Amino acid sequence: MNTTERKRQFGAYLARLRRDARLSQRGLAERLCRVSGVATLTRNEVSRWERGARVPDAWLPALAVALAVPLGTLERAAAYARGEDEGRLPGAFATLAELLPPGDPLEPGDGNSGRRIGASTVAALAGRVHGLRLADDVLAGGDLIDRAFRELSRAVQLHRESSYDEPTGNALLVQIGELSQIAGWIASDAGQHAQAEHAYQLGISAARQAGDGTLVANLAGSLAYQHANTGRELDAVDLAQAALDEAGPSAPPQTRALFFDRVAWAHAKAGRTHAQQAMRALGEAHEALTQEAPDPAPQWAYWVSREELEVMDARVYTELARPLRAVPLLRSVLERYDATHARELALYLSWLAVAYADANEPEAAAETAARMFELSADVASERTSERGRVVLRRLADYDDVPEVRELLAEHPPG
Structure with a gap:
């Protein structure tokens, strides 16, 4: 691929990021001016970038802020566009631009x-x-x-x-x-x-x-899970249910249990008015897992087990502010979980910290949160970082408790 084609690819990638941020070219130019403090950028320059006529070298840091994209990702994609890393694939976003050319x-x-x-x-x-x-x-x-x-x-x-x-x-x-x-x-x-x-x-x-309808359901359910965690809860409910329907009653029990769990999570994130639907889906997940399987489950479902369903149970109980159910389950899970799984341990500790706070046990919540932050210090997971912010916001209600005050001083809420 020559440099001209690479620049066009980078431009298409940048245009998609802008649209994902729900900005016009003029809106992006205005935001860049505010971020950088330089008031000379126009819509025409953004248009040149997106056509592949230019690569926005000096504007990359401001673009990273304006579009909420890691600077390193933008820098790798720009270097690829300029032909400076010949023989290497571009960063993840630019790779996807190449993955999705015009047409199918x-x-x-x-x-x-x-x-x-x-x-x-x-x-x-x-x-x-x-x-x-x-x-x-x-x-x-x-x-x-x-x-x-x-x-x-x-x-x-x-x-x-x-x-x-x-x-x-x-x-x-x-x-x-x-x-x-x-x-x-x-x-x-x-x-x-x-x-x-x-x-x-x-x-x-x-x-x-x-x-492969079961695989379609796994992909759609995964997207529903993301929607549930990124402010699109009602979309998540619809998509998680559609994924379950896509798989149908003949799907392997392990996969149906997973799809029911995603329905439960979507309802839990949609709010307490959906509590009944969430609890029903949890029960159906456990019921599905007890059924005999005429065919083996696909390899990608290797991790679905009764223990993992209990994890989702506990998370749903925490979202629904039912700590008396959540705390014992989470403590049991944490006692048996492999210490090499630092991200999962940190995530589960985050739900336990919130559950303790909901149970009016702020000292236990602070101690649990401290363990979570220690485990996640070197974990490159935005999901874990977001859970940390959730915990800190919840504990802010107890800032008069010495243990909580000490934790908040060490990890100020963003």
């Missing part, structure tokens, strides 16, 4: 061009996809996002540029769907929500073409 990104070639691939190639990809899932168990989104989207870019390229028979093509689409799901999950954990949504949508397209 999953449209294959004519079946006669490119190298011929077979089952062994798809099996190797499946191994890397599962390896990425296992890595996500112990590493945070910020550590994995570039690797995840490099793999996704290569998988889409393999689909577009190779030749294969129909079974191999369907199997490849399934792996693209699974890879899109874990890449979206990783991006969401890193706080790159627009990036995650695009990945989930790509995966849904791949899974639909492959005729």
